Amino acid sequence: MGNCRVKQSRRKFIKAAAAAGGLLATGIVNPFNAVIFATERPEDPTKPWWGYGIDIEKCIGCGRCANACKLENDVPKEPFYFRTWVEQYTIKNDGSVKVESPNGGINGFKQTVPEADIFKAFFVPKMCNHCHKSPCVQACPVGATYDSPDGVVLVDESYCIGCRYCVQACPYGCRYIHPEKNVVDKCTLCYHRISKGKTTACVEVCPTHARILGDLNDQEGELYSFMKNHNCLVLKPHLNTGSKLYYNALSAEVR
Amino acid sequence: MEQHYQYLYEMLSQVQGFIYPNELDLQWGLLIVLYPYITGLVAGAFILASLERVFNVKVLKPTYELALLTALAFLLVATMPLVSHLGHPLRAYEILSTPHSTSAMAIFGFVYLWYLMVVLLLEIWFDYRRDMVIWARQEKGFKARIYKILTLGVNDISPKTVKWDDKIGYFITVVGIPSAFLLHGYVGFIFGSIKANPWWSTVMMPVIFLFSAMVSGIALVLFIYMAVSYIRKQKIDMKALDTIAKYLFYILILDFTLEGLDQIHRIYEAEESFEILSLLVHGPLFLTFFIFQIFLGTIIPLIVLGILQFYKPREFTRRVIYLVSSLLVLLGIFFMRWNVVIGGQLFSKSFYGFTDYKIRIAGSEGLLWSMAWIIIPFIILAFLLWLLPPWKKVPAEPA
Numbered sequence: 001m002g003n004c005r006v007k008q009s010r011r012k013f014i015k016a017a018a019a020a021g022g023l024l025a026t027g028i029v030n031p032f033n034a035v036i037f038a039t040e041r042p043e044d045p046t047k048p049w050w051g052y053g054i055d056i057e058k059c060i061g062c063g064r065c066a067n068a069c070k071l072e073n074d075v076p077k078e079p080f081y082f083r084t085w086v087e088q089y090t091i092k093n094d095g096s097v098k099v100e101s102p103n104g105g106i107n108g109f110k111q112t113v114p115e116a117d118i119f120k121a122f123f124v125p126k127m128c129n130h131c132h133k134s135p136c137v138q139a140c141p142v143g144a145t146y147d148s149p150d151g152v153v154l155v156d157e158s159y160c161i162g163c164r165y166c167v168q169a170c171p172y173g174c175r176y177i178h179p180e181k182n183v184v185d186k187c188t189l190c191y192h193r194i195s196k197g198k199t200t201a202c203v204e205v206c207p208t209h210a211r212i213l214g215d216l217n218d219q220e221g222e223l224y225s226f227m228k229n230h231n232c233l234v235l236k237p238h239l240n241t242g243s244k245l246y247y248n249a250l251s252a253e254v255r
Numbered sequence: 256m257e258q259h260y261q262y263l264y265e266m267l268s269q270v271q272g273f274i275y276p277n278e279l280d281l282q283w284g285l286l287i288v289l290y291p292y293i294t295g296l297v298a299g300a301f302i303l304a305s306l307e308r309v310f311n312v313k314v315l316k317p318t319y320e321l322a323l324l325t326a327l328a329f330l331l332v333a334t335m336p337l338v339s340h341l342g343h344p345l346r347a348y349e350i351l352s353t354p355h356s357t358s359a360m361a362i363f364g365f366v367y368l369w370y371l372m373v374v375l376l377l378e379i380w381f382d383y384r385r386d387m388v389i390w391a392r393q394e395k396g397f398k399a400r401i402y403k404i405l406t407l408g409v410n411d412i413s414p415k416t417v418k419w420d421d422k423i424g425y426f427i428t429v430v431g432i433p434s435a436f437l438l439h440g441y442v443g444f445i446f447g448s449i450k451a452n453p454w455w456s457t458v459m460m461p462v463i464f465l466f467s468a469m470v471s472g473i474a475l476v477l478f479i480y481m482a483v484s485y486i487r488k489q490k491i492d493m494k495a496l497d498t499i500a501k502y503l504f505y506i507l508i509l510d511f512t513l514e515g516l517d518q519i520h521r522i523y524e525a526e527e528s529f530e531i532l533s534l535l536v537h538g539p540l541f542l543t544f545f546i547f548q549i550f551l552g553t554i555i556p557l558i559v560l561g562i563l564q565f566y567k568p569r570e571f572t573r574r575v576i577y578l579v580s581s582l583l584v585l586l587g588i589f590f591m592r593w594n595v596v597i598g599g600q601l602f603s604k605s606f607y608g609f610t611d612y613k614i615r616i617a618g619s620e621g622l623l624w625s626m627a628w629i630i631i632p633f634i635i636l637a638f639l640l641w642l643l644p645p646w647k648k649v650p651a652e653p654a
Contacts, residue, residue: 080263080279087273099273099607126275135451141360142349161349162342164282165360171451173275173604177282179256182342239450255605 048215049151050189051244053226054125056251058210061086061123063105065202065211069127070106072190072201079103081176083187084127084202089253091119097253124247124254125211127202128153128174128187129235132242139169145184151216151244152191157183171236189213216244262615272608281600281612285625286336291442291464292471292592293333293632298439299472300326301375301431306502308428317492318499320382320645321483322476327375328636334367336628339619359448363441370438374431379643380405381424385412386648401642439468446595453528454535454599459517466510471588473503474581481578483640493570497563500577503584504560511553514591531606539609540598543590552587556580 069075069084079102086105090098090113098113111121130153137145137153144159145166160183167175167184178185190200194213198204203211214223223246226232230248236255237243247254266279304322307315338347354361388410391402440461446452447460477499484491521532536544559580563573601609615621 078260078263079267080276082276085276097607099605101273101276104276135449138357139359139449140355141358141363142346142353143355143358159346159349160343161346163340163360164342165358165445167277167282168449168600169451171604173277176277176280177342179259184342255607 045217047150047217049217050130050194051151051214051216051223051246052127052130052189053212053214053223053232053246053248055210055212055226055230056122056124056247056249058208059086059123059125060208060210061088061105061109062207063103063108064205064207065125066104067106068201068205069187072193073188075185076179078179081179081185083174083185084125087124087126087254088121089124089251090121091251091253092117093119095119120251122249122251124250125202126172126174127245128189129172129241129243129245130187130189132244133240135169135171135239135241136166136175139165141165148191152189152194153186154188154191155184155186157181157185160184171239171241262613266611266613269611270608272603273605274603274608274610275605278600278603279610281597281610283340283596283600284612284620285614285622286340286620286628288589288592288596289336289625289628290333291439291446291596292589293329293336293628294442295439295464295468295471295588295592296475297326297330297333297370297472298435298465298468299470299474300329300476301435301472302469303473303476303499303502305428305432305435308425309432312498314494314498317495317645318476318480320379320643320648321480321640322472323375323379323382324639324643324645325476325479325636326472327379328639329632330367330371330375331635332628332632335631336625337363339624359441359445363445366438366441370434374427374434378424378427378431380407381420381427383643383648384409384420385417386643388412389649390647436465440465446599451604452599453526454532454602455595457517457521459513459520463510463513463517466506466513467588467591469506470503470510470584473499473506474584474588477503477577478581478585479636481574481581487646489646491574493573496574496577500560500563500580503580504557504564507553507557507560507584511557528606531602535598535602535609539601539611540594544594544598547590548587548594551583552590553584556583556587 063086066082066085069082070077073083075081075083082104084104085101086109087099087101088105088109088111090100090111092098092113094117100109102109105123109123111118113121130151132147132151134145134147134153137147140146140160141163142159142161144156144161146154146156148154157178162177162182162184164177164184167177175184175186177183190198190202193200199213200211203213212223212226214221214226216223218224226248227246232246232248233250234243234246235250263279270279300322303315304319304326306312307319338344341347350361351364354364384406387402387406389412391399391406391410393399394402443461443464446455446464447457449455477496480496480499481491521529559576563576567573568576597612601612603609616623618624
C-alpha cells in the first residue's frame with residue numbers, strides 16, 4: 001500500500017509539474033493580456049490605436065463637451081440625440097440611486113436632493129466606447145458599421161439601410177437614428193479632426209481635463225500613463241465588448 | 256419630422272426613472288411586432304401541412320392544401336413590414352448583395368427566399384400541377400391561360416409522371432420541415448443573440464419562437480378552415496377539426512412549458528437585470544403579458560381544449576369552442592411578439608427606468624398600415640383559393 005501511495009504522489013507531482021510547465025510555456029509564447037487592455041492590440045503597434053479615458057473625479061458636469069459635440073458634428077439640437085452626454089449620479093443615504101441627464105447635461109445640472117440626504121454624488125460623461133469587439137459592428141447586416149484600422153467604430157452613412165439592429169445591439173445607448181438622414185449616427189471620435197493631428201471637440205473644451213484621447217500603442221502617451229496611475233474600469237465588462245473607454249473612479253452604480 | 260419631434264417631446268414626459276437620452280426614441284414599433292408574428296404563422300401553417308404529408312396523419316387531408324396556401328399568402332407579405340420600416344427601403348437589396356457574415360439579420364433574405372422559392376412554391380406547384388393541366392383544359396379564356404402558364408408547359412399527366420410529382424412533393428416536404436424550423440428559429444435568434452438586452456438574450460428564444468410559431472400557425476389554419484367552410488356553406492369535417500385542435504392543445508402545452516421554464520430560470524437566477532424586468536412585467540407589460548398573453552392567450556385555451564380531450568360535447572358547441580380558442584391563441588401569440596419586441600425596448604439598458612410607446616394611427620409605422628399588413632394576406636389567400644381551390648382538385652385515379 002505504502003509503495004503504491006508513493007508512486008501515486010509521484011505521478012501526481014509529475015502531472016502537476018507538466019501542467020504548470022505547459023502553462024508557463026504557452027504564457028511566454030502568448031502572454032495573457034492585462035485587464036487594462038481588455039482587448040488585444042492591433043498587429044501594427046507603430047500606428048495609433050485610439051482609446052479614451054474619462055476621469056470621473058475631475059468632471060464638474062458643466063456639459064460643455066456635449067454641447068461642443070453637437071456643434072462640431074451637426075448632431076440634431078433636440079434632446080433625444082446625443083453622441084456624448086453627461087449623467088449625474090446621486091447616491092442617497094438610504095442606498096437609492098438617482099440618475100439624471102436633462103438635455104444630456106448641456107444646460108448644466110441642478111442638485112434636487114437635499115444635501116443632508118446625499119451619500120455621494122458625481123458626474124459620468126458617456127459616449128461610444130469604441131469597442132474592439134463591438135456588438136454593433138457584429139450585428140450590422142450590411143457591414144455599414146465597421147472598425148477603422150486605428151480602432152474607431154464608424155458608420156458609412158451612404159450604405160446604412162436604417163434597420164436599427166445596431167441600436168439594439170449597443171449596450172451603452174450610444175447610437176441614434178438621425179432624424180433627417182434616416183441612417184444611424186454615433187460618435188466618430190471626431191475622426192475628421194484626429195486624423196489631422198487635432199484632438200476631439202469634447203476633449204478640447206473640457207475645462208478640467210477630465211477627458212483624455214490617446215493612442216493605446218503609445219507607451220509614452222497621456223492615456224497610457226492615465227491608465228497606469230489610476231484604477232480604471234470599463235462599463236459592463238461582463239458583456240465582453242472590448243471597450244476602449246476607460247473610467248477612473250467608476251462607481252459600481254454606474255451602468 | 257416636426258411631428259416626430261412633437262411625439263418625442265410628448266414621450267419625454269412619460270419617462271419613468273432614468274433612460275439613456277438616445278433611448279427615448281423607441282426603434283422597433285408595431286411593424287416589427289408583425290414581422291415575427293407573420294413569419295410564425297407561415298412556419299406553423301406549413302408544419303401543420305407537413306403533418307399530413309410526412310407523418311401521414313390522413314385525417315388532416317381536408318386542410319393540407321389550405322394550410323399550404325395560407326402559408327404562402329402570409330409569406331408573400333412577411334417582408335413588407337420589415338422593408339417599409341427601414342430608414343432607406345431602397346437600399347434593402349444590400350442585405351442580399353453584400354451580407355455581413357457576422358450579423359444574425361443578414362441571412363434573413365436567404366432564409367426567406369429559400370423558403371419561398373424552394374419549399375413553398377415548389378411544393379404547391381408539384382401538388383397542383385396535374386390539376387392545373389386538367390383545369391387548363393376545362394376552363395375557358397383568361398383563367399385557362401393562367402393555368403397554362405402556371406403549368407410551365409409540363410402537361411404530362413400520365414400516372415407515372417403524377418407519381419413522380421407526388422414523390423418529389425414528399426421530398427420537398429421533408430426538406431421543408433427543417434426549413435420551417437430554420438425560418439422561425441432563426442427569427443428568434445435575431446432577438447436572442449442581442450447580449451445587450453437581457454429580456455431578449457436567452458438561448459431559449461429560438462425554441463420559444465418556434466413553438467409559439469407552431470401554435471399560432473395551427474390556430475390560424477383551424478380558424479381559416481372553419482371560416483372557409485362557413486363561407487362555402489360546406490359541412491366541416493369534424494374529425495379533421497378535432498385532430499387539429501388536439502395538436503394545438505399538445506403544442507400549446509409544450510410552448511407554455513418552455514416559456515415557463517425560461518421565466519422560472521430568470522426568476523431563480525435573478526441576475527443584475529432582474530429588478531428592472533420584474534418591474535417591466537408588473538408595470539408597463541402587465542396587461543399584455545399577464546392578461547393577454549398568459550391568461551387569455553394560453554391558460555383559457557389550454558383549459559378549454561384540455562377538457563375537450565376527455566369530454567366531447569355536441570358538434571356545434573365544439574365548433575364554437577374551437578373558434579374562440581383559435582382566436583384567443585392568435586391574440587395571445589400576437590401579444591407574445593408584442594411583449595418581446597416592444598417590451599424589450601421599454602426598459603433602459605441602464606436598468607434605471609422606462610420609456611413609453613404609443614401606437615400612432617397614421618403613417619407607415621401606424622396602426623392603419625399595420626392592420627393592412629394583416630388583412631392583405633387574407634385577400635391574397637382568397638385569390639389563391641379562387642385560383643387553386645383545394646376542393647376542386649381532381650382525385651387521382653387509383654394506380
